[in-house]
Every structure is written in structure tokens, then in C-alpha cells.
Amino acid sequence: MPEVLYRKYRPMTFKEVVGQKPIKLTLQNEIASGKSAHAYLFVGPRGTGKTTLARLFARSLNCLNRKENESEPCNECDVCRQITQGNFMDVIEIDAASHTGVDNVRENIIASSQVPPFNKKGYKVFVIDEVHMLSKSAFNALLKTLEEPPKHIIFILATTEIHKVPETIISRCQRFDFKKIPQADIVKRLTEIIEWEKVTVPDHILGEIARRSEGCLRDAKSLLGQVISLSQGKVTDELASLVLPTSNWQEVDTLVEALRVANLSTALNQLNKMVNEGVDLHNFTLDLIDYLRQILLYQSIGPSFALDFPENLITSIKKHAQDFPLADLSRLLNIILEKLTIKETLIDQLPLELACVEFLLDKEPMQEKDQKSVPEVTENAEKKTKKIDSNINLIESLQTNWPKIREETKPFNHSLSALLQTSHPVSTDNGIVVIGVEYDFHLQQMDKPNVKNHLAKVLSDVLGQNLRVEIQIDDNYTENHQTFKGKNDKEVGEILDTFGGEVV
Ligand SMILES: [Zn+2]
Secondary structure, eight states: OHHHHHHHTOOSSGGGOOSOHHHHHHHHHHHHHTOOOSEEEEEOOTTSSHHHHHHHHHHHHHOSSOOTTOOSOOSOSHHHHHHHHTOOTTEEEEEGGGOOSHHHIIIIIIIHHTSOOSSTTSOEEEEEETGGGSOHHHHHHHHHHHHSOOTTEEEEEEESOGGGSOHHHHTTSEEEEOOOOOHHHHHHHHHHHHHHHTOBOOHHHHHHHHHHTTTOHHHHHHHHHHHHHHSSSBOOHHHHHHHSOOOOHHHHHHHHHHHHTTOHHHHHHHHHHHHHTTOOHHHHHHHHHHHHHHHHHHHHHOTTSOOOSOHHHHHHHHHHHHHSOHHHHHHHHHHHHHHOSOGGGSOTTHHHHHHHHHHHTTOOOOOSSOOOOOOHHHHHHHHHHHOOOTTSOHHHHHHHHHHHHHHHHTTTOHHHHHHHHTOEEEEEETTEEEEEESSHHHHHHHOSHHHHHHHHHHHHHHHTSOOEEEEEEOTTHHHHHHHHHHHTTTOOOOOOOTTTOOOO
């Protein structure tokens, strides 16, 4: 079943091929303009479309119905059909892994290449898969043919290990580097397939399949096929778990928490416990990196960042986003990446994301106005007077100090200061200050980890105690805010347009 599904949905046109856009465009241009090269080198990880595009290219070049300036094969003529079935004489596929010797190259490639194509108007196409497996003498024999290629002969050499291919061969070929297929593209293709197959598969399972296949569409289709074959039209989590390698999210979470609180013994015990239980450490590491990255992104971007995880994990990720300092997260991810040699199997953008975080770690976002910094001496002197007797009711202190709190948040963000003008402290409990706002819009603006962290820091500084912040809509806003403002009537704050600015 898995293999069937894979073959069944092999793309028949360039348009259907997932990913590899620049390669597709170049090949299509060459076909349409009739200016193809004599030798191509397709380089890239397995399952990224090398042989699929090689066959498609061969089919299109030889298609009897293809018109000039067109690049798609008709897939209906005799030649197209025979190539699809793998029995067209002018398209010769050789697996170099099982034909490594020079004799094979002489017999199957060199001798055959001297015979003109069966289809007089077409090309004889040799597709040599895993070409790096050829022996040295086999490469030398092949090189001679590549140096003086007979007319109407095209070589497509495919490899997953370019470093094993001699430079002399590489320099004779037009080289294409195939990239891993992005997760979103894989999900899109899988979604099409389940529609054709009339099967229901929940989105998060498709996402998990895409994640597990690490950019290899063939693996993704194969996993999907296995999942579908177990179901009767509807795939459940339980069925999927029989096929998909299980994620050890609980263990990932335990390790992350141990690292956050700097508990080395828990961290190491956790790792060794997993090894004893036979957990796949490769998968575990990928999960750990993914998890840490989600925490980092959620903390940096806020609720607008869509977490692509099951509900219980999202809760944990949000909690870590509150507690895990950004600098530590970034450092941890960097350390893990340095220790591993699996960088290329990872999320492409992660190194750049880490670079952004590291560069901006100690920087406050710049405002166009208000960039003047307060001299440090004054600030320190001021801080001493800020300490407030802890016996005074906290909520009263908050009310009294609200204008100062607003003022202190200005360098961070003007809009936050303005938002504080329309909000008020509602209650305090165990070091958590609940701030009430009137509108959902204000809630969204303020209920972001970085905003709350900053606000908590300001509150803690001003009131001289360790405080955390929660934001909520105050159902009794109008009345409460009137009372609050009454206590702050001295305040004549500038009125900023709270709807104009975005709190970052
Ligand atoms: Zn055709």
C-alpha cells in the first residue's frame, strides 16, 4: 500500500511537482526552447524529486504531442505511456549502486549511447541514479563519453553524495541542487492525496507526518499510505500512533524545565532514563529543538504566533515562554546545534532566527522620539527613593505609583504607556498583579510575553518587590476605572492615541 500510494501520486507534469521551483523553471525553459544540455547533475537529499524530475524531463523531451515552445508532456501518446511504464527504449535508467563496475558502464552506457535514438526526433536519455557509487575506472569511462557526447544523447546523473563524484565529471554537467521540501508544501500535497483517496486525516496528523519525513516527500507519502491502510476511511490519533514514531513530549518538557531551573541531575537522569527505555534519541533531539524554538518564537512574537502543537503542549510552551529567559533559550539552542552534526536536517531558518535574537538581546526597541537616556547616577538615586514599605497595601501602592509606572514604560514603548492610562490594577495575589482593561483589543496588545515581562520589571522596580503581571478584561471596567482615576486626579497625562500604536 505505501509504495502503491507513492507511485500512484507521482507527478505527471512539471506543474504537479512539489517544490524545486528554480530547477523546474530552468528545465522547462530548456525543453521549450529546444536548448537542453548534454549532461545534468541532480544533487540533493533522497526523496526530493530527483528521479521524478529526470523521468518527467525525459518524457517531455520525447513526447510525440508536445508542441514547440511547450514544456509539459501530453502523458497520452505511446512514448509518454511507455516511459511512464518504464519500457521505452530511449530512456535508460541505471542504478549505479548495483552497477558499479567499468564493464557495466561500457556495456550499458557507452555502447548503447553510440546507437541513435529509436525516436528519430527525440533524445536518448540515460538516468544514472546514485552515480557516486561508480568505481574510479567506471567514472573515467563515463568521462570520455561526457567529453564527446554523441548527438541526441542526454545524461542525467543523480546523487545524494556529491563529494564522492569526481570534479572532472561535475564540471561537465549542468548542476542542480535539490532542496528539502518545506513542511507546508508536503502538507499541501498530502491534503490533495487524502482528498483523492476520500480519507479523513486530521490536520495535526498530516503535520506530524510532514515533520517526521524531514523534507522527504517520498517518506511522507509512504507514512501517509501506512496510516491510511490501517484505517477505514477515517484516521484517528490511536491508529496514527501505530505508524508514526511516538514523540516523547513529556520527556522533552521535563528536560526543558530541568535546564530552565538549572537542575543538572534531573536533566542527566532524564536523558539516561530515556536511553534505557530505548527512546530514539535522534527523534528526541529533533523534538527538543522544535520545542525550544516554539518557546523562543512565542516569547518573541506573542499570541499572534500560531503554535502548531496539540493543546496540552501549547499550555506548557506558553508557560515556558513566560519563565525561560530569551538569552538562555537562544544560548541553549546554539549549544545543542553546535554539539550536533544534524544541522541540515533542521529548520532552515533556525540559525538566522538565533542570530536575530542574539544580536538584539540587550537592545531595547528604538522609538523615533524619546531616545534620550536618563543619566545613570540620577536613575540610581531615584531607585533608592522608590523602595516602598512592604506593609503598605500593594494595590494602594500601585494606584499611587501608576503615573510613575506609566512614565517608566515610555522608553520601552509609548503605546504601552498610553494603554496603562486606560487600564488599572484590579487585584494582587501572591506577587501577581492583575491589570484590568476595557477592550479585547487592549487585551491583545498587552497580553504578550515580552510586554508583560517588561511591565513586571517596571512594577518590580518601582515597588521594590518581585511582581508578575496578568492582563484581563475588567467586566466592571467603567465603575472601577472611575474610582481609580479619582485616586489619581492629580495626574494630567498626555493623551496618546492608544489605537494608533502597536505595542511591540
Ligand atoms: Zn506524449
